[in-house]
Amino acid sequence: MTGSQDNIRLAISLRDGSLEKSVLFSLSQITSLPQDVTSVPRSSDLMTDAELQLTEDYDATALLEMLAAKKITAAELLSAFRKRATIAQQCTNCLTELLPEAIYDAEACDQHLAMTGRLMGPLHGIPLSLKNQIGVKSHLTNAGFVTWINNTSKDDAAIVKTFRKLGAVVFARTNQPQAGMHLETSNNIYGTTVNPRNRQLTAGGSTGGEAALMGMNASVLGIGGDIGGSIRQPAAHNGLYGFVPSPDRFSGIGVTVPTPGHDSIAGTLGPFARSLRDIELFCKAYSSTLPWIEDVSLIPGSIFSSSMGRQLDETRPLKVGLLLDDGVVSPLPPVRAVLQKVADKLRQAIDVQVTTFSPMDHAKGWEIIAANYFEDGGANIRAICEKGGEAVLPLTEWIINECQKGRKSVASSPEGLKEARDAYRQAYSDHWNQFDVDVVLAPIYPSVAGPHGATRYWGYTSIWNLLQYPAVAMPAAKLVGGVSTAELRGEYTPKNDLEKHYWEIYSAEDAEGLPIGIQVVGKRYHERMVLQASKTIEKALLAK
């Protein structure tokens, strides 16, 4: 359709026009980009040392302290991140736009501080980036579909309103895949977002634009969405922290999804961050606004309320259950090596007690969640693609097919699918309760980031979406000091086709230095426990 092509050109031109002009590459710069682009912001000589430092060296909490102490201004902080985001876009194709109004918002922060001596709010001047589907007033929101390119958001999404009120400077929107249902990031509008550490590899998804932007140190705090791994997996592929609470914690008002009314499996928004304390900052600031007054679908209480769920007993060690292998796809050598190092470190920590946590039929868990994803079997997704005159991408076909397969094997009626879901949830809870653990520590993905289009397994993340258990993703490889070449070349004997696929696309050479994540999982609505446990675990991993 010519109309579609025009719309795509419009979307791309809007994005390109929004970039920071001073750091646009020349043609020769573009064509000579290295495979690993993480150093390009530095090597391109387009940013000052101060700007490089501001964007690389601090987490949001540290930046807040500098802003409060007037060591930096919100305007100069934003300027640095706008430049770096523009460079990140040219390196990884991660953006859908930069928001020009951010410049005024940053200036407003500076003026407010200068005139009143007080911060605009608990996130005063902190640049914040968003997955594209999160609406921004008067901006177009396509959520990865061609037919929605001209959809204007009439209002800010509720979470955007909230973070603006908190003083954050919402400055960038980032790419997501068609239907939001790939653990990669490719669509027919902007094309494919690539991994900053190796452009031949996926950045992960579905919040892959966000993760690549943060992986380039071109944002310090971001918001993504996760219904099967879409925050944790790209966080893992890019060395980031990410947080997925139980559902009904963050407002989804004003967030565009292709499947409204499909509530059998709930997704949720959640933050990407550079530190655990930034996740805590993000959530506490959000809860402080009492968002449940406006959004009646939310649990009306603070995310980290000490009145929710079981509390940690600080007079005894943290009880961590290690889930090393989900029994469906065994982790590949680098993931196994990192898990081994994590386990060793935890066993040395006096305030941690480690046990083995055995999974409960995760193959069935995948069948059930896949079957329940699309309550119409994927018909609506296909219809949206057709309306936009765009191809249903192979990874979209793949997940629709997994849904259809699941429906065949799980139940024939919608009610039957939900009964199976509820029975599995209760059985898994019973199973979990037998282990006497506070949290479970598990891989996020069986391998490192793979080549584009090759993602075939969501099970390590989607299992917790099915159960609605909150999880914190942490950059484990970085925390334990990485793995050696020998460990990357470890043995692996595929025991099924899925493992064979992952072994075939695995390259020990490419895996060198790639991030690897782990997740700390707690029971439903035990966000407080998950965060506290993550801190204890991180301390143990960083111990000499």
Add this chain to the structure above:
Amino acid sequence: MTGSQDNIRLAISLRDGSLEKSVLFSLSQITSLPQDVTSVPRSSDLMTDAELQLTEDYDATALLEMLAAKKITAAELLSAFRKRATIAQQCTNCLTELLPEAIYDAEACDQHLAMTGRLMGPLHGIPLSLKNQIGVKSHLTNAGFVTWINNTSKDDAAIVKTFRKLGAVVFARTNQPQAGMHLETSNNIYGTTVNPRNRQLTAGGSTGGEAALMGMNASVLGIGGDIGGSIRQPAAHNGLYGFVPSPDRFSGIGVTVPTPGHDSIAGTLGPFARSLRDIELFCKAYSSTLPWIEDVSLIPGSIFSSSMGRQLDETRPLKVGLLLDDGVVSPLPPVRAVLQKVADKLRQAIDVQVTTFSPMDHAKGWEIIAANYFEDGGANIRAICEKGGEAVLPLTEWIINECQKGRKSVASSPEGLKEARDAYRQAYSDHWNQFDVDVVLAPIYPSVAGPHGATRYWGYTSIWNLLQYPAVAMPAAKLVGGVSTAELRGEYTPKNDLEKHYWEIYSAEDAEGLPIGIQVVGKRYHERMVLQASKTIEKALLAK
């Protein structure tokens, strides 16, 4: 089907065999029962004065104190209630069985107290009755369907286990209608439960057996279920207190429903009681067992947690929004008269501030909830009836038809129905927020209890199920001292067919002395606020 008739005979014979033999009526007693049977336990001379007092004069909290002080034993308390329940059964057809094991449980309480000097638990020795659908180990659970007459519950329902642990003596199970989806109580097994105050009138439903039992003072604490009014409406028709929390507060494990996997509209269990403090006792005792550890679908926090939702500001008056008319069926004269008295009393109270709360399109609300009740359009209910060889009763046909009508007018797809539901919920929350009220006080039903089979409107209760707002039902007519004959004969001009129906079946003469309820409603998960507000309102209504 002959098999069905045999099964029905079996169910009735099991029920009759379980009754307390010493108080069975003679044929002449049965045939000479008055219309109002509330005095029969006294007039029949089958119970001692002590037994009459024990069953009539106290709430559970008072009985607990007497048990703890060893003024009475659990065994004698149970014996009195077993007798009275047997009389209630013969008067109102409210039971499906008495549980013989209760005798041992009561004795165990007495022995425990005698030997240890301590109570068995916070509900030590309190007789507790249950709606039939709540499973009891090794007992048959038919939930009002012929085909399920021989279904043996393998285990106690989770809530039964919990209350047994708390020391309660589970002693009776009570009648419910076919499909659990009438606001009356009639099925093809046990027939119809009648109103103790006028056997020509309905006891209400679906927890009508329970409400009639309690209306006969033949139980002091009961558990029902509510998905559209099934606790509050029979509570209103029988002069009782009842409580419906938001969903996911009380465990539904082991409760038989005809529609497993249908989760678009959630039902919940909840207590019937003689006082607000008994509702508080019930809920606090339940939460103290941390039921969410076993049932992962529950919110993992106390029902009355002060960390959930907005809290009352005790430095200012309680803000009560009065909803006098839902705009669909105007309340009939006696209900209007009671509401007027309630409003007058509240306006006199210094710690209450009354405003008018306008409803937001409750007609649409009814369409949406009715359309969402049966996700299969009622097919499963029909199949269960067919399997049992039983007729689909007129009130079952009526609600299935309402569902079908709703589906036609609301949306054509299951996802569309849920989208409409979610949009209505959010719009209603926005509407509510405009009124600056802590709670809304509203009628429970447009009229007093009517003749059998004539219930045609659930809107005053179902609206809050749709919104998942918690509500306490209170016996308003009793609290304000009743209404006069003149008030019962007030004017009424029906403005639509539904109002015409209610006016046609209304009899001022029959209405004399009948109970009339009101409900105190709070926002989602604001159970604490609802309970606190109910106490303040009750105090105001009782003021001279």
